[in-house]
Amino acid sequence: MRDSGVLEKSCDRGSNPRGANTSLFIFCDMKYYMELFMPSERILKEIGWDKDGQRIYFTNVANASESVLRGTVASAKTIITDVYRFQFEIADLSDDFLLRPVVRLIWEALRNVSVHGSKKKLPFTYGLFIAINGICHGFQEGDRYFTREDIKQRFENKIPLTEFDMDVSSRRVGVRDYIYNLSDIIEVDTANGILFCVQYFGNFREWREHKHPK
Numbered sequence: 001m002r003d004s005g006v007l008e009k010s011c012d013r014g015s016n017p018r019g020a021n022t023s024l025f026i027f028c029d030m031k032y033y034m035e036l037f038m039p040s041e042r043i044l045k046e047i048g049w050d051k052d053g054q055r056i057y058f059t060n061v062a063n064a065s066e067s068v069l070r071g072t073v074a075s076a077k078t079i080i081t082d083v084y085r086f087q088f089e090i091a092d093l094s095d096d097f098l099l100r101p102v103v104r105l106i107w108e109a110l111r112n113v114s115v116h117g118s119k120k121k122l123p124f125t126y127g128l129f130i131a132i133n134g135i136c137h138g139f140q141e142g143d144r145y146f147t148r149e150d151i152k153q154r155f156e157n158k159i160p161l162t163e164f165d166m167d168v169s170s171r172r173v174g175v176r177d178y179i180y181n182l183s184d185i186i187e188v189d190t191a192n193g194i195l196f197c198v199q200y201f202g203n204f205r206e207w208r209e210h211k212h213p214k
Helices: 041-046 066-087 096-119 149-156 171-180 201-211
Strands: 006-012 021-027 054-060 124-130 134-140 185-189 194-200
Touching (some): 041 134, 041 185, 041 194, 054 066, 066 096, 066 124, 096 124, 096 134, 096 171, 096 194, 149 185, 194 201
Antiparallel strands (some): 006 021, 054 124, 124 134, 185 194
């Protein structure tokens, strides 16, 4: 069975109850289809979500290859650039280095949820929500890691984690140095097992100049 394939792409300007345009990309067999999700009202307000907002979902089957994950990251980067450039008329996204903190956060979080979901051979979904003030990334994995209250408290307060897979040595650095440091807001939806990470558009340049200098 193929581990990825585009099955659906749709744009809907009127059906979203929160008034935003919808772009939907599904990368999995339909029998593995996972329910789609939205960030909290607090996050939507913080990123300035309105009728011009965009939401995009990528779902990968368990044990997705690294090339598939990299393809998801590359597609998200292209979509973010296009939405800001054409929807919001922001031209400085032509500077490729500007989005490196965004790419790094997506990559680290995707690798983490891939590991969690693959343990139980379950798919995992990445949701990207783009608005005028910033973007929100949502990561829903097939395991129950983000349904735990202790994990919610640690991630939302950016407290160092104490448990890791012994065979995945990079996870400590990925969470601490990238997911925590590159997120302006972190929320964990324990009811649905989703990690939400917010990045304000106004901070993209600050990250570039101070946290990841050339």
